[in-house]
């Protein structure tokens with residue numbers, strides 16, 4: 001987190017506060033129902049475990065815990081770009097990854113797009129504030145759009161990045177279509193780095209098949225990296241429903 005005269009950055013937390021509030025409320029309800037039956041003690045235990053796990057994860061993903069930043073750096077360090085031209089961060093949240101790109105490539109213009117729906121506490125205004133605090137606001141734009149239908153011409157960008165977004169895109173039945181749409185806006189010879197739950201087979205199928213499919217779309221080179229094995233990620237966060245199934249797809253279009 002950076003501080004300056006205009007305030008602090010707020011990059012949010014990948015663990016929604018609802019995952020903490022809901023079990024807390026359920027514990028109170030189950031405790032009240034103990035007067036009806038002792039069986040509600042089972043509910044208290046189940047929701048307490050749930051609460052403890054997500055409170056731990058929330059703490060680890062908060063700015064002091066530093067894990068969010070390091071996971072975004074896994075994307076950033078694979079951009080392999082000369083920094084000339086335009087970049088897009090697809091599903092930018094509060095702008096964390098796009099702002100990192102703008103800071104790393106000081107001559108680039110960076111666009112962040114997001115749906116900014118009710119499921120998350122992210123917002124365009126927070127993106128703008130963060131970009132201002134980080135000193136890159138003059139080279140950034142943020143726009144409301146869906147990753148399933150990007151409002152840009154074919155080959156408009158020189159670099160596309162995205163982190164933990166594609167699996168969430170509800171208006172695309174087949175999430176591989178979201179990857180295809182992201183690649184559509186990258187110019188031939190441009191770079192792309194996407195991190196998502198690429199090891200979840202019922203979303204993306206087998207990773208080798210996924211790579212073959214993307215290659216068949218005419219991509220020049222592409223690589224899959226299993227980032228879930230990174231040693232800085234605590235074991236407790238490597239569960240499949242957390243970040244135990246993440247990977248990066250990157251290359252040159």
Ligand SMILES: C[S@@+](CC[C@H](N)C(=O)[O-])C[C@H]1O[C@@H](n2cnc3c(N)ncnc32)[C@H](O)[C@@H]1O
Pocket residue numbers: 014090091092093094096097113114115116117120122145146147148162163164165168169170171
């Ligand atoms: C786990 S958050 C990741 C945010 C950001 N990329 C980061 O790494 O901090 C998932 C993001 O996907 C966005 N999202 C979900 N569906 C979307 C869609 N159809 N189009 C664009 N963004 C979407 C959400 O609004 C949210 O910001």
